[in-house]
Amino acid sequence: MSMGVNLRKVGGFRKVGSLRTVRGLRKVARLTRRSPRVDLSHPARSPLGSSVVKCVTYRKGVRQSTARDDDLVEAVTRVRKDxxxxVWLGLHEPTEAEFGDVAELFDLHPLAVEDAVHAHQRPKVERYGQSLFAVFKTVCYVEHAELTATSEVVDTGEIMVFVGRDFVITVRHGRHGSLGPLREQLESTPEQLAQGPAAVLHAIADQVVDDYLAVTEAVQNDIDEVESEVFSPTGGRTADPGRIYQLKRELLELKRAAVPLGRPLQVLATQPMRVIAPEIQAYFRDVDDHLKRVADQIAAFDELLNSILQAHLAQVTVAQNEDMRKITAWAAIVAVPTMVCGVYGMNFDHMPELRWQYGYALVMGVIATACCALYRGFRRNGWL
Incomplete structure (x- = not known):
């Protein structure tokens, strides 16, 4: 669809569809009142619980002061007229009804709109006409006092980004990964925002990968803790293998978020695109380098956890073998008096030393001597 058609659509949306917009906003407000869940992870989040987090216009990297920042139609009309x-529009978990007018206004592809609303997508970058659609998996380290076999270590979310010549639409899913601080950081450096929507896309990708690095560092502390426990003197008996498996599961969650992002970043860094200037692509290559570092760390952590688990299983096997050797040694010692007493417990009249005055003392001496000899032999061989 041409830019002129889009502008006519904006004008019609403004004049004819204003009543529908008001009704839609009222419907959103009613739905919001029924749903008490409001993301207040950053002050930019609307206290009304609307899916619209922020709608701001930028010119030459400077935020434009308007009477109403959330008047999307007015903002788009002004930007395209001049x-x-x-325009940077931020949304949080919008419904199909809430996102429908936005998709119509910006002429977004239906497949991308469906992905943005329903989430649960792999990291990817897709081109639809003159716009770009990117999906990033966000991660957050879940603080815990003690790692257990059921502890949640890594929490994931998603950020979908629509990028056009004159707009950026961010759709966030999950209760972490707020873009409010990032928006404030970009506004403090107008020269970066002046490079257009591609600069916002790069900043989001950079923040997502930086979060990966932070989470991997936090996970490493948990791995070090488990490793110290396993290789402690009593690790073979007291270490919980469930903690190791839990760390491997959470590491797999991190791997699913970070590793598939490599190909999309390479596309953004190397392939020519209308909405991304060549000078911006160099910054995407830097983000890709950081992501490769994350992928290497994840692979190393996975190998380390496999080694820790195998070491723990080996320690358990050794401990079991030691227990079996001790049981076998004591059974051999007990077998001596059992055998002697069994022999003299038989009902025969003619047995050696049966009626001898010192027969009992001799038998007990023989039993004690044999048991002591066996005990010293087992101790010398490390069985006891």
Missing amino acids: DDGF
Whole structure:
């Protein structure tokens, strides 16, 4: 769809669809009142619980002061009329009804809209006409006082980004990964925002990968803790293998978020795109380098956890073998008096030393001597 058609659509949406917009906003407000869950992870989040987190216009990297930041139609009309700047619209878990007018206004592809609403997508980058659609998996380290076999270590979410010549739409899923601090950071460096929507896309990708690095460092502390426990003097008996398996599961969650992002970042860094200037692509290559570091750390952690688990199983096997040797040694010692007493317990009249005055003392002496000899032999061989 051409830019002129889009502008006509914006004008019609403004004039004819204003009543529908008001009704839609009222419907959103009613739905919000029924749902008490509101993300207040950052002050930019609307206290009303609407899916619209922020709608801001930028010109030459400077935020434009308006009477109403969330008047999307007015902002888009002004930007396209002046052919200068771009609009950054932030959404949080929008419904199909809430996102429908936005998709119509910006002429977003239905497949991308469906992915943005329903989430649970792999990291990817797709081109639809003159716009770009990117999916990032966000991660957050879940603090815990003690790692157990059921502890949640890594929590994941998603950020979908629509990028056009004059707009950026971010759709966030999950209760972490707020883009409010990132928006404030970018606004403090107007020269970066002046490069357009591609600069926002790069900043989001950079923040997502930086979060990967932070989570891997936190997970390493948990791995070090488990490793110290396993290789402690009593690790073979007291270490919980469930903690190791739990760390491997959570590491797999991190791997599913980080590793598939490698190919999309390579596409953003190497393939020519209309909405990304060549000078911005160099910054995506830097983000890709950081992601490769994360992938290497995840692979190393996985190998280390496998080694820790195998070492723990080997320690358990050794401990069991030691227990079996001790049981066998004591059974051999007990077998001596059992055998002697069994022999003299038989009902025969003619047995050696049966009626001798010192027969009992002799038998007990023989039993004690044999048991002591066996005990010293087992101790010398490390069985006891």
